[in-house]
Amino acid sequence: MLNYNIRIKGVKDGSHEYFFNIDSEFFESFIDSEVTNSEIKVCAKLFKDGNKLNLSLKFSGEIHNLVCDLCANQIVVSVENSISILLQESESELEDTDEIVYIHPNQHELDISQLIYEGIILSIPSKREHVGKEEDNCDKEMIALLNKYTQKEEKNDPRWDQLNKLKDLI
Numbered sequence: 001m002l003n004y005n006i007r008i009k010g011v012k013d014g015s016h017e018y019f020f021n022i023d024s025e026f027f028e029s030f031i032d033s034e035v036t037n038s039e040i041k042v043c044a045k046l047f048k049d050g051n052k053l054n055l056s057l058k059f060s061g062e063i064h065n066l067v068c069d070l071c072a073n074q075i076v077v078s079v080e081n082s083i084s085i086l087l088q089e090s091e092s093e094l095e096d097t098d099e100i101v102y103i104h105p106n107q108h109e110l111d112i113s114q115l116i117y118e119g120i121i122l123s124i125p126s127k128r129e130h131v132g133k134e135e136d137n138c139d140k141e142m143i144a145l146l147n148k149y150t151q152k153e154e155k156n157d158p159r160w161d162q163l164n165k166l167k168d169l170i
């Protein structure tokens with residue numbers, strides 16, 4: 001298990017940077033993850049100003065294991081994202097929000113693996129398709145094959161016969 005802890009106690013005022021490479025090993029601890037392979041650099045910057053602690057994460061890289069919705073071939077999803085979070089001390093256990101992560105006053109380190117995971121998942125576009133530019137094109141043969149299959153299935157599906165019978169009755 002790799003370590004994604006950053007020190008938050010006893011740090012000097014100013015900014016402190018940490019770098020992480022996120023690849024398939026990272027996602028082994030997220031068993032439900034749809035993303036399983038990537039090449040993403042994360043720069044975590046902790047900024048301390050007196051009692052104020054701010055954490056920013058910058059993501060840059062690519063996800064390698066997602067497939068195109070149209071042709072089912074692999075696509076490269078680029079990840080360029082950044083998030084900024086306030087680290088707020090609290091004695092009681094409060095639920096974190098998108099902007100605030102609560103830390104205990106005695107806490108020395110913060111495990112940021114969950115934040116990294118969420119940052120990556122959030123950057124996946126809702127449409128997963130080949131862009132159709134330069135090298136990034138759909139596999140046309142595959143699309144033709146997929147279309148053939150779906151049409152055939154519809155024809156042979158007994159549920160369609162049932163539906164058609166119903167239609168005749170109406």
Ligand SMILES: [Zn+2]
Pocket residue numbers: 068069070071072073129130137138139
């Ligand atoms: Zn495609």
